[in-house]
Amino acid sequence: MAEDESRISIAKTFRVKPKLRPTSNKATPTPESKFWKSFKIPKDIEFTPSKSVIYPITSIAFSPIAPHDFAATHSANISIFSGKTLEPKSTIASAFADSATSAAFRCDGKLLAAGDLTGTVHVFDAKSRTHLRRLKCHSAAARLVRYPRADDKFHLFSGGDDSVVKYWDVTTETCLFNLLGHKDYVRCGDASPVSDDMFASGSYDHKVRIWDVRVSNSGSVMELNHEKPVESVLYLPSGGLIATAGGNFVKIWDVIGGGKLLYSMESHNKTVTSLCIGKIGKESGEEAQQYRILSVSLDGYMKVFDYAKFKITHSMRFPNPLLSVGFSPDCSTRVIGTTNGTFYVGRRKTKLESDGPGDVVGLGDVEVDPERRVIRPTYFRYFHRGQNTKPSEGDYLITRPRKLKFAVHDKLLKKFRHKEALVAALSGKNTENVVAVMEELVARKKLLKCVSNLDEEELGLLLGFLQKYSTMPRYAGFLMRFTEKVVEMRADDIKSSDQLRGNIRNLKRDVEEEIRIQQSMQEIQGIISPMLRIAARR
Template identity: 65%
Template sequence: MADVQLGQTFPVKSRLKPTPKKTSSPPESKYWRSFKTQQIPDLVYSITSIDFSPEPPHDFAATFSASVTLYSSQTLEPKFKISSFTDVAYSATFRSDGKLLAAGGESGIVQVFDAKSKSNLHRKLRGHTRPVRLVRYPRFDKLHLFSGSDDSLVKYWDIASETELLSLQGHKDYVRSGFASPASSDMFATGSYDHTVKVWDVRVSSLNSVMEVNHGKPVEDVVFLPSGGLLATAGGNSVKIWDVIAGGKLVHTIESHNKTVTSLCVGKVGSDGGEESEKYRLLSVSLDGFLKVFDYSALKITHSMRYPAPLLSVGFSPDSSVRAIGTSNGILFVGKRKNKQTEIDAPGADKLFGFRSVEEPEKRVLKPTNFRYFRRGQFEKPSEGDYLVKRSPKVKLAEHDKLLRKFRHKEALVSALNGKNPQNVVAVMEELVARKKLLKCVSNLDMEELGLLLGFLQRYVTMPRYSGFLMSLAKKVLELRAEDVSASDLLKGHVRNLKSSVAEEIRTQQSLQEIQGIVSPLMMIAGRR
C-alpha cells in the first residue's frame, strides 16, 4: 500500500487480461534474410537448373535456352557461356572436383565440357533417343556419370571411352530428376513422371532397382539428404521424405506449397565454424513463387520467402554464402551473404561494390591510464567491457492516471468512463477497489455520471472477460443508488436494458448447457467404440 500513499506512478492496467509478450523474429529467419538479393535479368528463357561447383570459389552454372552460363559466385558476373548446343540444354552439373561440366540436350546427347574454358569440348555421349533432362556425376567417382531421358531409360556412362556401361530399364514414363548418393559412388536415385523414385546400385548384376517408392504424383526432383539415409522427393504440391535404410518408409510429408514443387536442394545454416555449422535445411521452390526452408530434424518450416514469378530451380553454395533461384520468366535471383571482411577483399569486389579494399589503420583505444578516458562525453561509443547505465524511459500517462496520482478518485472514474475504453475503465475500477474507494465514488456520482456508469455496465456486463467483476459491481450500484434510479426515467431505462442483457445471457447459457447435456453422452459412447 506504500505505492498508493505516494501516488500513482505508472499507468493502471487491467489484471483480467495478461499482457501479451512481444515475439521477436526467429534467429534462423534473420539468417535467411541476411542474404542480399540481386537480380540478373534479361536471360529471356526459363532457367531450368542451377548447380554450384563443389570446389572454391564455388562458381555456379545456370542452364537456360540453348546454353549453359558459368557465373562467378564472388562478383555474380558471367565468366563464359557455352553455346555449342543446337537445341535446348538441360541439367548442367559439376564433377566432384569442379573441373568438368556435363549437360543434356533436346537431341538426346550428353555433352561434357572443361569447366575452366568454354572452348575445350571434352566428350559427347550418344545413346538416348529422346531429350535428356537428367545428368549427374556420382559423389566421388570422376570417371562415370548417369543420365535420364524422356525415353524412360537411365544410362550409366564411362566418360573417358564415351561408352554406355549400363542401360537401366524400370521407369514407365519420362525420367526428369535424379541425385547421387552421398554414402556411395555406386548408388543413385532417379525420379520419373510415372510417380516412382528408384534407387539403383551399379554393382547389382540384375539391373533392377534396389529400392522403389511411390510419391503419388509426377516426380519433379529428388535429393539425398547429407547422411545418405534419407531421400526427399518433390511432386505435385508436396515434398516427401523417405527412410532409405528402412527400405523406403515414408517419414514425413510437407504440403506447404500451393502449386507444383519444381526443385529441391540442401543448404547449410551458417558456415563460420560456430554451433550452427552443421545444421542442414531442405530448400524447396514452387510455381507459386515461394521458397520454403524446412528443418527436417524438427519437421517444421523455419522460413518462407516469396518471389514475383514462378520458380523453377534453386541452388545453394557449399560454403553457405550464395543462394541462387531461377524463374520461368528469365530472371535469376542471387542472394549473397555478407558476413566476413574477406568478401570485400575478394578479387573483383572493387568492381562490384564501387571501391577499393584499403587497409585502415587501427584506432587507438583509450585506457584508464589516459586522462582523456575520464573526459569522454555521453555520445562516446561504449567498449566491449563497459557497463551501460540506461536512462529510464519516460512514461506517458493518460488523464485518469494523472487524476489517480492526485487522489481525485471520482474524477478518475468519470474520465475513464468518458474515454469509452472498457479495459481502462475496469483497470481504474480495480485500482479503486485496491484503495477501498470504489463504492464511495459510486455514492458521490451525480445523476449524469451515474447514467454513464449504468450505460457502461449494460454494454459490458455480459462480456466473459469482465462479467465476474462487473456483475458484482452492478448489484452494489443498484443497492446504493436505488432511490436515485427510481426517481429518473433515464436511469430506469438503463436498468431495464441491463436486466434484459443479463436475462438474454442466462437464456444463452441455459441453451448451451442443454446442448452440452445432449452431446456429452454421445461423445462418451463414441469414445468407448
Template identity: 65%
Template sequence: MADLLVEQPQEITISKTFPTKPKLKPKSKALSKTSESKYWSSFKSHQISNLISSIPSIDFSPISPHHFAAANSASLTLFSSSTLSPTSTFSSFSDVVTSCSFRCDGSLIAASDLSGLIRVFDVKTRTPLRRLRSHARPVRFVKYPSLDKLHLVSGGDDSVVKYWDVAGESVVLDLYGHRDYVRCGDCSPIDGDMFVTGSYDHTVKLWDVRVDNKESVIEVNHGHPVEDVIFLPSGGMVATAGGNSVKIWDLIGGGKMVYSMESHNKTVTSICVGKLGKESGEEALQYRIFSVALDGYMKVFDYAKMKVTHSMRFPAPLMSIGSSLDCMTRVIGSSNGIIFAGRRKAKEDVGESKVRNIWALGSVEDPQRRALRPTYFRYFHRSQGEKPNEGDHLIMRQKKVKLAEHDKLLKKFRHKEALVSVLGGKNTENVVAVMEELVARRKLLKCVVNLDEEELGLLLGFLHKHSTMPRHSALLTGLTRKVLEMRAEDIRASDALKGHIRNLKRSVQEEIRIQHSLQEIQGVISPLLRIAGRR
C-alpha cells in the same frame, strides 16, 4: 502562530508532457527483417543476360574456386564464380542441352541433350572424352555420384534409369520401374551405390546398384509430377519438388513424409541445398533448402525449424538454382535466358600487425603506444568512440519532445482552440487523438457547444468524411449524434450547415446499403463453408 499553521496553496505543475496519439493506430504491414533475411539480402545481385534461351540446369564445381556451368540452348557455358563472367563454352551439341553435372574432382563435366546423347568433357581443355548413347528418347538428367569417378546416372523420357560405366562407354544397369518421363535425380552424399530418381508418374524411387533384382528399394508418392529431387546432407532424407509444394521424406524411416512446404503459387521447378555461413565453425551446420518456381519467387526453407526464413521475387519464371559450397555465390536460371547471380562480399583476413617485413631486410615491431596518464590530454578523451559491450549500462540523453500546435494548446488547457487547430489540418489520426484526449478530460461536448458557425462547419465536414470508417466509427458516430442534438437550432438557421448534414446523411445511407449487401453475401457463403467443413 495560528497563521503559520494555515496550509499554503500548492501550485500544480506538469512535470512532463507527452504528445497525443491515437489509441487505435493501424499496424504497419511491412515486417521487420530478421538477421537471416538480412544475410540472404546481402548477396549483391548481378544479371547475366547474353544467353539465348531458358536455363534448365545449373551445377557448381565441388572444387575451389567453385566455378559453375549453365545449360542454355545447344551449348554449355562455364562461368567464373568470382567475376560472374563466362570463361568457356561447349557448343558441339546437336540439340538442346537439358542437364549438366561436375565430377567430384571438378576435372570432368557431363551433359545431356534432347537427342538422347550424354557427353563427357575435360573442363580445362574442353576436349570431348566420351559419348554415351543408349536412351531412345531425350535425356532429362545426368548426375555424377559424389563418391564415384567412374560411373554416371541418367534418366529420360523413355522412363528408363541407366547406370553407366563412363570409361567403357557402356550401360551397367537398366533400371525399369517408372511409368512416365524420368525428369530428375540425385546421388547419395554418403554412399556411391545409391541414388534417387523422380518421374512424372508422381513417384520418387530410391535405387541401390548392389540389389540383384534391379528393383527400387523405397518408393514414395509425391502427389504431383516430380520436377526435382535432392538428397539432404545427412543422406537419410530427401526433398522432392512438384506442383506448388516441396516435401521432405525420411528414407531411414521407410519413406515417411516429414513435412510439406506449400508456399509457392505455381509449379516448383528446381531445388538445391545451401549452407548459411562459412565453410567452418558453427554456422557451417546450418543448411537450408532453396526452391524456385514459375511464379518468380525464390524461397529459403529451414528444414530444422520447418519454416520459410526468406523470400525473394524475380521478374521472370525461374527454372533452375544452384549454390556454391563456399556459401559465396547463388545462381538462378530463368525461362527467358537471364541468369540472376548473387555474390556475397568476403571479409578480408586481417593479418598479424605485430611484425612486418620491410623491403625483406628483416622484421620491425610496431611501436607501442605510451600508457595513459592523468597529465595527458588523451586521458580525458579516452573511450569517446568506443562501442558499448553487452553488459554495459547505457545512460542515454533524453530526446527533446517536439510538440505540435494542438499539443501546446492542450498543455495550456485551451481545449476549443486545440480542437479547431487540429480540424484545420489533414491528419485524421491527430484529430481522433485530440478528441479522445478531450473525452478523457470531459471537455469534448463543452467544446462542441462553444464552436461558432465556421468552426462547426469544419467539424461536420470531418464527421461526413470519416464517421463511417470502421476504425473510428465507435467514437465519431456517437459524437455525430450529440452534435445534431446540441446544435440543431444553429444547423436549421444556416444553409451551409444544412449542406453538411445532407452529405452526412448520404454517406450514412451508403454505408448502411453496403452493410446489407455484405450480410446477404455472408448468408450465401456461411452454408457453403459449413458444408465444406463437414467433408
C-alpha cells in the same frame, strides 16, 4: 484565465502522443528466419535476348570447389557465374543444337556436364569451356545428368524422356548400363553421398527408383511411389534419407528402413519444381551446422524445411514462378531461377568478409605506434574519455534529462493556434499524429470550430485525409463520426467546388466497398460458425 494558464503549463511539458491502437499480430522472427533473411538480393539478372521469347532457368549447379562458381542452363546456353562477384564469367553456347538441361559439376569442379533436348550429354572443361565429350545414346531429351558425389571422376549417369537411365564411362564415351524400369519421362535424380555406385532417379510415372550399378542386371534395388509426377529427387547428407518432390508436396523417405515414408509436406499451392540442401549455423566447416531442405514452386514461394523436426522454419515469396534452386557449399550464396529467365541471387555476408575501413584487424597484423597510446590534454579525445565506459554494479548513474523535441503542431497547440496545428499535422502526412491532434482538439472543444475556419484548399486536404483513412479499422470509430460532421457543416462549400465533390464521391465509394466487405465477412462467418460448433462437439 486560470484555465488558459493551466493549459499553457501543460503544453510546455507534454507533447501530443498518438494512442496505442491494435496492430497486425506479427510473430517475432526466429534466429533461423533472420539467417535466411540475411541473404540479400544484390541484383536481378535477366536473360531475355529477344523481347518476344523468354527462356526459363532449367537448372542451377554449384561447383564443389571454392570459390564455388555456379552454372545455370537457359535456352541453348550454359552461363557460368563467379562465386566471388556473382558476375557472369563465361557462356557455353555453340555446343548445343537445342535447349540445355540439367548442368552438373564433377567432384573436383574441373568438368561440367549437361544434357540437351536432342538426347545428347555434353562434357566440358569448366575453366576453358572446351568441349571434351559428346555422349549420344538417348532417343529423346536428356533431362537428367549427374556425376557421383565422392571420388569417382570417370563415370556419370543420365536420364531422358525415353524412360531410360544410362550409366556412362566418360573417358571412352561408352554407355556401360541401360537401366530399365521407368515407364514415363525420367526428369530428375541424385547421386548417393555415401556410395559412388548408387543413385536415384525420378520419373513422371510417379516412381522413384534407386539403382546400384554393382547389381545392375537385377534392375532397381528399391522403388518408391510418390503418387505424383516426380520433379526433383534429393539424397540427404546422411545417405539414408531421400526427399522427393512432385505435385504440391515434398516427401521424406527412409531408404535404410526399406523405403518407409517418414513425412509428407504439403505447404506449396502449386507444383514443387526443385529441391536442394542448405546449411545453417556457424560458418562453414564447424560442427554446429544443421541441414535444411530448400524447395521452390510455381506458386512463387521458397520454403525451408527442417526434416529433423518435420516442420517449415522459413518461407519467402518471390514475384515470379520458381523453377530451380541452388545453395553454395560454403553457405554464402543462394540462387533461384524462374520461368521467365530471371535470377534471384542472395548473398549472405560472412564475418570473414571485409567491410572496408570498419574492419576489425588482429593486433598481430598491425604494428601499433606507442605514441598513439597516450591521450594528451591537447587531444579532443582527452575530454571525452570514459564516456562510453559501462557502470559497475555499485555505481550510481545520474542521467541528464533529455530536452523534449516538439513537432510543428505541438508548438502551434502550445500557442493555441488550433487551426494551424490541424493543417500542419495534415501536411505532415503522419496518420497517427493527425488523429492525435484531432483528439486533442476534441478535448479542447475546438475541432469543429477549426473545421468551420478552413479555406477551400485546407478543406480539400482534410477531406482527402478522411477519404483515405475513414474506412481503416484502427481509426474508423472516430473518423466516421467526424466525417459526418464535416460534410454537414461544409455542405455549401463542397457543392460549389468540383475538387471537393470529387473527394466526397471517392469517400462514398470507399464506404460502400467497406460495407460490402463487412457483409461478405458476416455471410462467411454464418457459414463457418455451425461447422466450428459441430467440430467442437466431436
